[in-house]
Every structure is written in structure tokens, then in C-alpha cells.
Amino acid sequence: MSRRLISVDRVGIEERAAALGRRSIKHEAKRLGIALATSMIDLTTLEGADTPGKVRHLAAKAVCPDPARPELPSCAAVCVYPALVGVAAEALRGSGVAVASVSTGFPAGQTSLEVKVEETREAVAAGADEIDMVISRDAYLSGDDARVAHEIERVKEACGPAHLKVILETAELPTYAHVRHASQLAIDAGADVIKTSTGKAATGATPGVVLVMLETVRDHAWRTGQLVGVKAAGGVSTTKAALHMLVLVKETLGDEWLTADRFRIGASSLLNDLLMQYAKLDSGHYGRPEDFSKE
Numbered sequence: 001m002s003r004r005l006i007s008v009d010r011v012g013i014e015e016r017a018a019a020l021g022r023r024s025i026k027h028e029a030k031r032l033g034i035a036l037a038t039s040m041i042d043l044t045t046l047e048g049a050d051t052p053g054k055v056r057h058l059a060a061k062a063v064c065p066d067p068a069r070p071e072l073p074s075c076a077a078v079c080v081y082p083a084l085v086g087v088a089a090e091a092l093r094g095s096g097v098a099v100a101s102v103s104t105g106f107p108a109g110q111t112s113l114e115v116k117v118e119e120t121r122e123a124v125a126a127g128a129d130e131i132d133m134v135i136s137r138d139a140y141l142s143g144d145d146a147r148v149a150h151e152i153e154r155v156k157e158a159c160g161p162a163h164l165k166v167i168l169e170t171a172e173l174p175t176y177a178h179v180r181h182a183s184q185l186a187i188d189a190g191a192d193v194i195k196t197s198t199g200k201a202a203t204g205a206t207p208g209v210v211l212v213m214l215e216t217v218r219d220h221a222w223r224t225g226q227l228v229g230v231k232a233a234g235g236v237s238t239t240k241a242a243l244h245m246l247v248l249v250k251e252t253l254g255d256e257w258l259t260a261d262r263f264r265i266g267a268s269s270l271l272n273d274l275l276m277q278y279a280k281l282d283s284g285h286y287g288r289p290e291d292f293s294k295e
């Protein structure tokens, strides 16, 4: 099947994305940036060793990231495997923090469509407010866009009221032109949010990939008026990297995109660094890492 790709200037994208990361953000702007990034986190645990206890601990942390600093907002969501959705939903009930479940045979997506649909239905029935599905990279890489789109449409139906994030796993896409094309394919098939990565591949939310996805969402909004969110996930583990993401969003889509409804950061280990950097703004020195409980 032939596919028309819009070319993307790799050097131009990477230079612009890197330049936007060189801004120095200090004092009050840093304090605000850290609070904003905290509010956008999908606090994530996706390990075979995850237990109900770990998920409850994570949920408590997402609701109140640092009891010593109550001015810091809650995270946007807790993201878990489907089997732990019920535990997360119970722990987060009434908190305003959403429950996100990965689905569709995460992270590889190598199960049948019927299993993907059923897994999604079960996660929503157990209390998931948001579903993070992976695209079938085998279909995408063999040029079968129709199958990729059909799967997204079926999973979207199975979501019912839950929001659908579509993970492109950009590390497995050959070029930025494919990232742009797959982003548009996901949007056209019904994604509420397009997401970079599973966190399980060699690379995750690189600044270049995030910039290409933000530009796709921006151009789609200009063309159609439809607002689609972006989730940068995978490898975002430092305050510097998170603030870089926020600058990319601000410069590409404007201040109105700087909300958890439109931009998320999926991360398993970012929150502790944000809390340490936030504390340092008051004390002038870093706290001991052991003072910040592990996520």
C-alpha cells in the first residue's frame, strides 16, 4: 500500500527543539514550571513486580506529591497495567486524579484485535478514566494504515466515556515524517491524545519527536478547530527535561495548551526530581534523596 509522507526537515527540527531547551528558567518561573509539570504528570508504574501496595503508595503520592508543600498540585493521573486499575480506582476515588490504564497488549501490541477490545472494556469497567493503547507497529511498518486506523476506531468504541491516548512508540518509526504521518493517522481515527512512547523502547520522548507531534496537533487544530492532546512519555526523568517539554509546548501551541487537559508527561521517576528542585528553591540546597520517598 503506498503512503504519502510529508517530509520533515530532521536537522531543522532537532536544532529548534534543542534551542528551546537552552532557555534558562530561574526562581519564580522555575517554581511555577515545576508546579505546572507536577500537575501534568501521569505518575506511572508498569512493572511485572507491581503490587496493590505499590499502586496505593503511588496513588497517595499523586494526590499529595509533598505533604510539606501543600501548595503543589496533584498529578493528573496514575498510570498502571489493567490488572491494577481496580486498586488505583479505589485509592483515587474522589481525589480528582484520574486512573489511566495501558491496554491493547502493551507494550508490543502483539495480540488479536478482539483481545485488545476486551482488555480495554475490562479496564474501563474496573474504573479507568483513560486508556493508553499502543498502535500495531507491525501493521504500520508494513504499510497497513487501514488496520492501524481500524484498531484505533474499535478501541475508541470500547473506551466509552474514557479518554483514549494512542501510543506511537516513535523509537520504532523510521523517520520524523513517519512520526508526523502516524500522529495524523491516530488523530483521524479518534485519538483524544497522541503519546510518544511506552517507556519500554530504546528511546522515548525526545525533544525532536515531541516537537513534530506538537506541530501536527497545531496544524490539525488550525485546519479543523479540533483540539487533540499530546503526552510525552518515556525517559523524562529530570526537571530540566520536563521544563524543556513545557517550553516546546508554549512555543508551538501557546499558553492555552499548558494545561493537563492538553499536555501530559508520562513518567515513572520524574516527580522526585521535581520535588527536590522545588525544595531547593526555598532552601538553596538539595535535600537528601532519601527524604523524598521513592515513587
Ligand SMILES: O=C[C@H](O)COP(=O)(O)O
Binding pocket: 044, 046, 079, 197, 198, 199, 200, 204, 233, 234, 235, 236, 237, 266, 267, 268, 269, 270
Ligand atoms: O507512560 C509512561 C512511561 O511508561 C514512563 O516511562 P519512564 O519509566 O521512562 O518514565
